[in-house]
Amino acid sequence: MFDPETILERLGGIAHGAQLQGFGIDRPTLSKAARAGRIDRIRPGLFASPHLPDTVRHAASHGGALTCSGALRAHGIWVLADEGQAHVWVGRRGRAYEHEGCRCHSHYFRGPVPLGCVNVETALVHLFQCEGDESFFASLESALHLGRLTRPALLRIRAALPAYARWLVDFADASAESGLESLLRLRLHLLGLVLATQVTISGVGRADFVVGGRLIIEVDGRQNHDGQSRRHKDLVRDAAASALGYETLRFDYAQVVHDWPAVQAAILAALARLAELS
Ligand SMILES: [Zn+2]
Ligand SMILES: [Zn+2]
Known part of the structure; x- marks a missing residue:
């Protein structure tokens, strides 16, 4: 037995x-x-x-399944939101239970609630409804990059979105290596800029983005910057890029997430400068 x-x-x-x-x-x-x-x-x-995992246990104690960013994090997907309250799907008419340490946010979306943690597809649809387009887009691209969505699942996600947001699924691809790249690409697209992603430049290496043919943008999604050797490599790359006529801008997590106006101003000013020179 x-x-x-x-x-x-x-x-x-x-x-x-x-x-x-x-x-x-x-x-x-x-x-x-x-x-x-x-x-x-x-x-x-x-x-x-x-x-x-504790997050899944808390959701079950609360009477439902872990969903939204908590579920995506449990699946190894990049999420924009900080790890805060657990978002728990209790079903359309489900009951939420108070439990020890309960700080959960209950969701009453319709549909059959699984035990434990929802799948990546459901978590993404809930995340869109809960946190909106940017969070959704960044996690969607992370799921695509990690190969965690089948084509039929992607089409179901698209169909579950309101019509005005379906272009986000069409615009998403699997190239972004961090959610920061996804956020940057989406925001610059909304400004009407066309970005080439993951561009290999001979003598420099691979750049996260190239805009206008001459501006390299790098985003550093690493939580722990691995110190001096990394910095030295970046400086060598920037020098090589400059010699070839490129300007390089680098941004980190805090800038992209918490100080976007400064990032946008830096990019637009660099593009204006490069346009004047040409
Ligand atoms: Zn709870
Ligand atoms: Zn939520």
Whole structure:
């Protein structure tokens, strides 16, 4: 006979008692495993593996499934939002339960609520409704880059968006290596600028973006800049690019996310300068 821990792991870390009983595990065995701390009893009839991530456990305690940015983060997708409250999908008429440390945000979207964590497709649709187009676009491109969406899933996401936002799916591609690149590309597109992405320039290397043929834009999405050697490489690249007639602008996370007007002003001024020179 299988033990409850093994079955729970195979079911994704969370299951109803009835599901577990379907695998031949009777109630006394479940109670015994819960008392021994080998499995957790989230509420009557709902059990979880002790290895279930805390965010997913909180969502289950709250009465639903983890969705939006928390779910995307759990799937390894880039998200713009800081890790704050858990967003929990409880269904159209679901019930939200107060639990220890509850700071959850309940979502009452329609549809069948899974146990645990929603899939990438559902989390993206919810994220659009919850946080809007930029957050959605950055996470969508991250999911595409990581190969986490099939073509049919992408089309379902597109159909689930309001008509005015569907172009975001058409505009998205798999090239962006960080959400910052996605944000920058989207915002510059909205300014009417055409960007070439991931451009290989002989003698320089690969640039994140080239605008107007002569402006290189690099975004640094790394959380920990790996110090002097990285900085030296950047300086060597910038010098090589300058010798070839390129101007380089570099921006980091804080600038793109928290100080966009300064980023935009720097890019537009550089483009104006380059236009004057040519
Ligand atoms: Zn809660
Ligand atoms: Zn949400």
